[in-house]
Amino acid sequence: EGIFIFYTIITKKKSATARFLESLCNTPNIAGYFCQKSSTCSKRKFGFSTGGKYGILVYSRHTWKSGKERQMMENPVDASAFLESAGAGDASSVLEGWMQAGWGKLTVGRALSALALLLVFGVAAFLALFAKAYDLTITQHNQLQDGASSQQMRSTVISASRGSILDRNGVTLAVSASADNVFLDPRAIDKYAGELDKKRAQMMVDGLKEGEKLPMSGQEYKDLLAVRLAEILDITEEKVRSEMAKTQYAYAVLKKRVEKDVSDQIRAFISENETGAALQGVHLEADSKRYYPRSSLASHVLGFLDPDNHGAYGLEALYEDSLDGTSGLSVTATDGRGSELMFQYEQYYDAQEGHSIQTTLDSNIQYYLERGIADMVSEFGAKNGAFGIVMDPNTGAILAIHSTPDYDPNAPREIYTEKLQAQLAKADEENPPEEGKEHSQAYYDLLSQSQLLQWRSKAVNDGYEPGSTFKVLTLAMALEDGAANRNSTFYCGGSVVVDGKDIGCSNKNGHGQQTLAEAVGHSCNPAFIKMALGVRSAPFYDYLDAFGLFDKTGVDLPGEGRSVFIDREEFCSHDIDLAAYCFGQNFNVTPIQLIAAQAACINGGYLYTPYIVEQVLDGEDLQNSIQNMLRNMISNAIQGHMGEQKHMDAENFREAVAHFRAMFLAPTDLLLSDEELARYDAEELTQLVLDKAQEVYARKEQEITPPLMRELER
Numbered sequence: 001e002g003i004f005i006f007y008t009i010i011t012k013k014k015s016a017t018a019r020f021l022e023s024l025c026n027t028p029n030i031a032g033y034f035c036q037k038s039s040t041c042s043k044r045k046f047g048f049s050t051g052g053k054y055g056i057l058v059y060s061r062h063t064w065k066s067g068k069e070r071q072m073m074e075n076p077v078d079a080s081a082f083l084e085s086a087g088a089g090d091a092s093s094v095l096e097g098w099m100q101a102g103w104g105k106l107t108v109g110r111a112l113s114a115l116a117l118l119l120v121f122g123v124a125a126f127l128a129l130f131a132k133a134y135d136l137t138i139t140q141h142n143q144l145q146d147g148a149s150s151q152q153m154r155s156t157v158i159s160a161s162r163g164s165i166l167d168r169n170g171v172t173l174a175v176s177a178s179a180d181n182v183f184l185d186p187r188a189i190d191k192y193a194g195e196l197d198k199k200r201a202q203m204m205v206d207g208l209k210e211g212e213k214l215p216m217s218g219q220e221y222k223d224l225l226a227v228r229l230a231e232i233l234d235i236t237e238e239k240v241r242s243e244m245a246k247t248q249y250a251y252a253v254l255k256k257r258v259e260k261d262v263s264d265q266i267r268a269f270i271s272e273n274e275t276g277a278a279l280q281g282v283h284l285e286a287d288s289k290r291y292y293p294r295s296s297l298a299s300h301v302l303g304f305l306d307p308d309n310h311g312a313y314g315l316e317a318l319y320e321d322s323l324d325g326t327s328g329l330s331v332t333a334t335d336g337r338g339s340e341l342m343f344q345y346e347q348y349y350d351a352q353e354g355h356s357i358q359t360t361l362d363s364n365i366q367y368y369l370e371r372g373i374a375d376m377v378s379e380f381g382a383k384n385g386a387f388g389i390v391m392d393p394n395t396g397a398i399l400a401i402h403s404t405p406d407y408d409p410n411a412p413r414e415i416y417t418e419k420l421q422a423q424l425a426k427a428d429e430e431n432p433p434e435e436g437k438e439h440s441q442a443y444y445d446l447l448s449q450s451q452l453l454q455w456r457s458k459a460v461n462d463g464y465e466p467g468s469t470f471k472v473l474t475l476a477m478a479l480e481d482g483a484a485n486r487n488s489t490f491y492c493g494g495s496v497v498v499d500g501k502d503i504g505c506s507n508k509n510g511h512g513q514q515t516l517a518e519a520v521g522h523s524c525n526p527a528f529i530k531m532a533l534g535v536r537s538a539p540f541y542d543y544l545d546a547f548g549l550f551d552k553t554g555v556d557l558p559g560e561g562r563s564v565f566i567d568r569e570e571f572c573s574h575d576i577d578l579a580a581y582c583f584g585q586n587f588n589v590t591p592i593q594l595i596a597a598q599a600a601c602i603n604g605g606y607l608y609t610p611y612i613v614e615q616v617l618d619g620e621d622l623q624n625s626i627q628n629m630l631r632n633m634i635s636n637a638i639q640g641h642m643g644e645q646k647h648m649d650a651e652n653f654r655e656a657v658a659h660f661r662a663m664f665l666a667p668t669d670l671l672l673s674d675e676e677l678a679r680y681d682a683e684e685l686t687q688l689v690l691d692k693a694q695e696v697y698a699r700k701e702q703e704i705t706p707p708l709m710r711e712l713e714r
Contacts (some may be wrong), residue, residue, distance in 0.1 A: 018603045044129065065394040075193075090109075101429060105300040113224055133455045134172060134498060144254065160324070160325025160326055160327050160328065160351035161176050161325060161354065162176040162288060162290065162324060163176075163322065163323040163324075163354040163357060165302060165315060165356070165357055165359065166356060166359065167366075168359070168361060168399075168614060173294060173297070173298060174290065174292050174409070176289065177291060178260070178287075178288060178292070179287050180260075180262075181253055181257065181284070182229075182254045182255050182258070182282075183283055184240075184244060184251075184282060186243065186244050186245065186250070187282075188250075188281040188343075189221075189248045191220055192218075192280040192281060193219070193221050194218055196216060199215055200215055203336075213604050216274070221275065222241070222244055225244065225281075226244070229266075231254045232269065235409045239254070242256060256287065264281070271352060278392070290305050290309070291410065294363065294409070296409070297410045298366050298402070299316060299407050299408065300401070301314055301359070301408055301557065302315055309324075310324065311323065312412075313412075313557075313558070314557070315359070315557070315613065316591075318556060321357075322354065323354045323357065324497060324614050325353045325354035326352040328352075329349040334523060349576055351668070355617060358613070358614045358616075360392075360611065360612050360613070361399065361400060362613065363399040366402070369401075370400075373402055386403070386458075387402060387403040387457075388402050388406045388459070388687060389687045390685070390687075391596075391599060391687075392685075393600075393608075393685045394599075396596065396599070396608030397557075397610075397612075401457070402459070403457045403459050405453060407455065413451055415447070415450050416454070421663055423446060424443060424446055425444045427442045427446045428440055443694040457559070460557045460559065460591070460592050461559045463562070464589070464590075465588055466594050468580075469584065469594065470594070470689070471520070471523060471528050471551050471599075472598050473547060473597055473598065474535075475531065476600075477531075477532075477539075478532070478534060481535045483532075484531050485516070488515075488526065489516075491514070492511040492526045493526070494509055496525065496526040496530075496579075499574050499576040501576055503579055504525065506523065506524075511524050521546075530585070532578050532582035533578065536576045538572050539577065540582075541572065541583070544565065544581075549563050549565070550563060552593075553609055554609045554610075555610040556611050556613050561588070561590045563589045564588040566586075566587070596610050598611075599685050638662075
């Protein structure tokens, strides 16, 4: 009917408990098994059978050292009552009484349930153990292996030397040089400081021997590091202490890309210092630093690197894959403190240097362009900045390109323009910084805007209304379409009416009767309107497309902007837009789009993609002497018309189209643009624009051309 289970503690003496158990096993109704490991009954063996009414399982736990006889049962019972019952007579009746009382009773069904539950728990425990073992040995294998490796090994990334950027003559514009990163191992420093404290305490307990001195304490060691490293690296002690406090880490950078003289000071401090031993937890790792030897020269072309030595702007970003090399790795064994072990495991993987690129820029032309624009801005002002481009019209190669404001790629986040600096100072004056802060939030917001402004290349990224510089294209259209030729004449009375609207000329009194060359030289609006009306709206719009003005040029500089034109249907519905377009108003183009289209007017009618990278050195050539012809769209228009009397007409045409300019006469909203076309077979095409100049030219046309144009010609 059931199994009675209890646990007993049996002493070495033959006790009442032992006698009781023996009597139980000899009772007919009881099938028993008894094994006692104590000396009293160690040899007793009782058989077990299923014939009895009750089964009993008894085993010894341990000897009770108190000398008193006690037992431990599954459910709590009164030990004295148990012993009294044990010696009070018939064991069978005693057991029967217990069973009737429900103490310790377990039916067969419940026993089977218990065994099933035990089996389930056993299997579950095994599966849990197996799952944990699988997790540790399989799932987390790589993670644990890496953790072990990180404790036993130190791996140091060796930065690859970045490729240089050169001008077309091989002059270096950007170059990388060796540098070092200074970093701490806060975990090793904290451990070493603890060892110093223990050693110091032990020496104080043992007593100092003659001539023996106490070592510095752990805090003194940390203070030494903070003071000396801050002094050498020109950083604050708080910076060093805050990095040392990150004791859960083994890598904390103090300063990146320090130069050789600073690295040498750090190495000397590590090996020779007040501790009398090599410093623990201070390390150097090889890196490289980018230098721009010519400071701000061509800054918008070159761009700069981000803090991780990857291209952020300009060619540095656009040609990142070519310039950036493949980093190497140095792996060495370390001891418990994180110090390298001499003559132990060491593996070195060489870094692969990046490829250099050669540009189409000419440093000399770039210098004169930048200096000339600076002089023009200084003399005439430019509220929204200025820009200029010098391009080879026969290939599309950009020889020089510049925008203002500019910056120094060596320190790209500093603001160099006095106007922007004044605005930043004013931001703090109007919005005083909160207590404990160096600048106001308004200052930082304006700083971000100012940085983006000086990093932006107006010559590539921004559109503008070209004004009379566009008349070069109108002239080419008229010559190509037959609306004008070298014998054409034009009358200017000071204005012309189109669709009921009066459009004036820069000469309010009019130029009178003019030849083609004279009309172009005067930049006469009525004359160009007559040419455009002769071309007609639909063909004129097609020419805009043929000149590539509806699409990006594809120049290899980041962030090229788009033009803005009205749609074809609206343009062709009346003549007023045609009249405005012919002298460059009511639409926007980017400077790079315009100069590419203008080049087609003087190179025989070929539209080339402007480009600035000639080739990638030590690698696959990208654009080696490229002449990337897009479309043969104007059939040698200018050259064909001027070719019959080349000597005379070429000189006249040079004088006629040498300088185009657009002047919006409002003094605060003036755009001055000079276009140097030189000859129809010119080798260089130059575009200069002052956006919103504050000074209006009130001089003769011969005096308007900046000296820069003559310098560039030379």
